[in-house]
Amino acid sequence: MVDARDISRMIRVDQAGEFGATRIYEGQLAVMGDRGPHSAEIRHMAAQEAEHRAKFDALLARRGVRPTALHPFWSAAGYALGAGTALLGPEAAMACTAAVETEIDRHYTEQLEKLEATGADPELAAMIEEFRAEELEHRDAALANGAERAPAYPLLAGAIRLGCRVAIKLSERI
Numbered sequence: 001m002v003d004a005r006d007i008s009r010m011i012r013v014d015q016a017g018e019f020g021a022t023r024i025y026e027g028q029l030a031v032m033g034d035r036g037p038h039s040a041e042i043r044h045m046a047a048q049e050a051e052h053r054a055k056f057d058a059l060l061a062r063r064g065v066r067p068t069a070l071h072p073f074w075s076a077a078g079y080a081l082g083a084g085t086a087l088l089g090p091e092a093a094m095a096c097t098a099a100v101e102t103e104i105d106r107h108y109t110e111q112l113e114k115l116e117a118t119g120a121d122p123e124l125a126a127m128i129e130e131f132r133a134e135e136l137e138h139r140d141a142a143l144a145n146g147a148e149r150a151p152a153y154p155l156l157a158g159a160i161r162l163g164c165r166v167a168i169k170l171s172e173r174i
Helices: 004-032 039-063 071-088 090-118 122-144 153-173
Strands: none
Touching: 004 039, 004 071, 004 090, 004 122, 004 153, 039 090, 039 122, 071 090, 071 153, 090 122, 090 153
8 A cells, every 4th residue: 555655755755866866967067077978978867867856846845745854965975976986987977877777767666566556646656657767768878888897886886776775765754
């Protein structure tokens, strides 16, 4: 059963995740600028994330859902993660995207399974399905642009994915 509290948690955590993604790309672009080999790809992904965030911002406000109290932390952490991976090089920036989007796919898939099994909130389910497809495109683009060639890729990707899972759990509740 999916109740109103579950729906509020989904909206809260998804809005926080899209906010964090915009901050990651802002950090990467601050380091790479327009001169990086993947800057155009990152700008495209950043624009899509900004659109996702705007839609979740509107849904949050319209439904009266409390945003996470961790926004200031996610702002700093997302920017630092983006800038830090870009400083390691373009492949590390792509590795960051691949890792984050892998976890977001897992997270969105779990949410969709709950929503579809109960028929709860078709509006939210449609948003998640649309955004999930774009997140998978981001992951695939990152992999095609050398994510797995990043220094210590398995360690870097594993640490980022763990951080995402922790951020998801915290943002659902706080």
